[in-house]
Amino acid sequence: MRWVRYFAPGETSPNYGSLDDAGERIREIKGDLFGAQQPSGRTFALNDVKLLAPIVPPTFYAAGVNYPTHFRTAAEKAGTPVTYPKHIDIGYRAVNALIGNNEAIVVPKDSSGKVQFEGEIVVIIGKRAKHLTEANALDCVFGYTIGNDVSERTWQKSDRTFWRAKNADTFKPMGPWIDTDVNLDALTTVIRVNGVEQSRFATNAMIFGVANTLATITRYLTLVPGDIVWMGTDDPTRDMVPGDTVEVEITGLGVLRNPIVGES
Template sequence: MRYARCARDEREFFAIVEDQDVVEIDGAPWEGPTTSAGARHPLASITLLPPVMPRTFYAAGFNYKAHNRHHEELGYDPVKVGTHPEVGYRAQSALVGHGCAIVKPVDVEGRFETEAEVVAVIGRTLRHATRDEAKAAVFGWTIGNDVSAREWQHADRTFWRSKNADTFKPMGPWIETDVDPLQSTTTVRRNGVVDASFATGDMIFDPYDFLVEMTKYITVHPGDVLWMGADGNTPMAVGDVIDIEISGIGTLTNTVAGEVAGETERTQR
């Protein structure tokens, strides 16, 4: 099943995606059984929002070996990959949906890049989880673009603006429940041309490794998201169209726009 978070006529609602339509449901999809009895709208008539606004926004970093080699080849300090997964955090304020512009701030210089990530959407409260409990607690999967401004990433003490500026976290287009993304392929296209392609499951620690480790100390809640890290970086320039396709989930598409000083618009909902 595919679930989207939608905006239409100033209203926001969750919906089941059926072919070229969406069908409204009550509440959030992970809160209980859903039926197709709600109002039906053409997919083309609604705006796709980030499929969930998480309470806590978790992100794995440095979770693909090839990505880490690339990082070192560029002359950065080797990444400390420990013997257990260590999660990080991103900002809710940076989330935008499928179709929204990624706005490049006027003062970003140097490498401005896409990182294509599969995202686990949590459906159950989880603490001290076993691997089986962690598997059962993932409601479904979506796609994230961990947009990164590399000069800021390496110059600043934190990732506050390098990875968390407005519009730097596109997520969508929807949540797919019937897929095993560890068997999927992630493909990044820049203006229709494939720039990167890798096995989505080629992670150092998989989502269940993370959830087992995280929940030793942290309660994970329904609606939380866990971004799984990326293999490869795709450069982006103003005017580009970036597609991230993960087989079995869908394609997250965003354009890259330049910020116009004094005219920053808000696109988030």
């Protein structure tokens, strides 16, 4: 099942609906995405609604460097054996930065211009969970979507935290929908700028997989329905400039497409 969050034509309150098998029509629901729900009776063509980021999470988790290329490249440069981190590196992002499919990524006026993409798979939590094991961790997963962890590299280096480097308004495109039927091993992440492929990697080739990450988080923190965990990206990336369009495709899951504009 694929779930979309949207503004119906002429409306400004978000609703949820499920997509039909053809991926063309939305059947709207009333109620709780993670609990009791019923059809509202309304349907819309997918093309007629404004898609929104498919969820606004209570807490927005993001894994740090979680794919091997970064560490392999560093080891090659240094002429040393590859060493990987021993534990997943969890961080946070901010909901102000979330935008949906087709919405514009706005480069702030005083940015150096080093604004780069990071295509990621996103885990949507469906059940309250603490002290998960790797064996049962995936039971609390509601579904998956796609995220672009847009990053301003100058600020990422100059600031002690990532607050503006990764959380400036519009820097967290997410969508286009939540897919509840996903085989992680079958997925490939492909990133394109203006239609030209920039990066391609097996989505599940993470250093710390989804089950391991959720088990680690819930050793200390309670996850709740609607929480999201962005799982990191693999190299390479590159600068994007106003006028560009960036696409993060996860094969079989969807394509998240966003234009880049400059702040006016």
